Amino acid sequence: MKFDKTKNTRHATFNIRRNDVAKKAGINRLAITTASNDWRINDTTISMTLRDAKALRDFLNQNLG
Numbered sequence: 378m379k380f381d382k383t384k385n386t387r388h389a390t391f392n393i394r395r396n397d398v399a400k401k402a403g404i405n406r407l408a409i410t411t412a413s414n415d416w417r418i419n420d421t422t423i424s425m426t427l428r429d430a431k432a433l434r435d436f437l438n439q440n441l442g
Contacts, residue, residue, distance in 0.1 A: 395427065
């Protein structure tokens with residue numbers, strides 16, 4: 378079952394993709410994109426596996442309360 382969800386905020390776009398059928402490493406991903414206000418600078422995207430995203434979530438929860 379495929380899962381694709383996007384959340385837009387004023388400064389960033391969060392996209393999570395999951396495909397339970399595929400067993401390939403790295404198929405489940407989270408992408409965070411920040412839009413640039415300057416036409417000379419491209420948008421910046423950080424892409425990571427869901428395992429890394431969970432580790433990031435735990436780190437933020439521990440340190441930001």
